[in-house]
Amino acid sequence: MLKNKDFLVLLIRLFLGYVFFSAGICKLTHGNFGQLIGPPWLEQSLAKYGLGLFAQVVACCQVLCGALLFTQRFSTLGAVMLVPMNVSILAVTVSQNWTGTPYVNTVFLLLNLLLLGYEYQRFRFLFSAEAVAPAIPSRVEPLRIGRLPWAILGAALVTMVLAPFQYQLTNISGLITFGLAGAILLTSALLSRLEKVLVAQAIVNMFLMTLGFVFPFAPMLVAANCGVILLVLLFYIWRNGRKKERTPQLTSAAA
Template sequence: MLQNKDFLVLLIRLFLGYVFFSAGVCKLTHGNFGQLIGPPWLEERLAEYGLSFFAQVVAVCQVVLGTLLFTQRFSTLGAVMLVPMNIAILAVTISQNWAGTPYVNAVFLAMNLALLLYDRKRFQFLFSIEPALSAPSLALDTLRTGKLPWAVIGAALLTLGLSRFNYPLTNAAGLLTFCLAGATVILPHALDRLQKLIVLLAVGNMCFLTLGMKLPYTHVSIAICSGGILVLLVVHAWLHARQKRTASTV
């Protein structure tokens, strides 16, 4: 069973991984992939200024960074690389006077910094004159092993490869990426049953959001999954607090 702090970091990785992976694929498929932040018309808008290729690079970078967060194995690298992108997106939304959007991006940046704060001990060697012998062990390191992180990368590359040729297959490859990202977390024995159920609901939300344009009652399904996640998170926090009280009285 992961502690509350570790499990929260894991959920943030999955959330930001989905946000940026789906946003990048949505741009590459011109809006034919469900996502949260957009804008799907970035390439068309920047093409007016001869920056179509730049828009494609931004989209591919978003997919890559989201994939790194999904893998858990390379999530620290993804969190580091995501900081300048989050800052750039925040600066653009402020300069364009987009109502409300800067606040959303500020939350994403805060989540990004929280991931780096969790991994702060890995960066101590940057400020020390002593040679780094080994990276400190963290609770989530148990999710870094095995072949599933590489399978996530393979599915993400397949999604990228299909994004310019076939939108239905791109959606299918994207769903495969989400499922593998969930399996990377669920199959190891680091999580208890309640935590695994929360992750399953989160992956379900990813799938519903991706196929939202094609499935009936999508909003209801997303609301049910989101409500279930919130309820289970409260139950999880309560059980963990009770467990700590019981341990302290023994």
């Protein structure tokens, strides 16, 4: 079983991966893909100023950042690339006086920085003129190996290519991408059963959000499942805390 911080990092990667991957695909499909943030009409809005291509580049970058976070293997690169995007989005929402949106984007930026803080050892060489010892592998490092990360990038690329032309196939390819992102965690021996339950619930929500266009009760199911995820996550954190308290007591008794 992982420590709380290790597992929470995995959940944050999944969450931010979904937020930005789905936002990018939604823009490329002109709103025909379920997502949490917008706006899907970005290209039409910027095209008035001759910036339609720029809007497409933004959407593609969102898809790429989200896919990199999904892979686990390239999640550090995805988190680094996501910082300037999050800062830019926050600046735009503040300058446009959008109500509430800047607070949401601030949360995304903080979660992004938490991911980088978790892997701070990888960046020590940037702040030292002397040779730096290799970073100590994190507990989730084994998730970086295997072929699934490459499969995720392939599925994400297919989804992005299909997005402007075939909405139905785009949705199917997007679901495959989400399923592969979950498969990395669900097939790993690092995660406990309860951790895998939480991951599975997160993937279910991604599916429900994507299928929201054809399944009218999807928003209610997403909200209900989010409530269940929160309760299970709180139980998970509480249980890990109790185990940590018992461990010193058992060690003292054995001594």
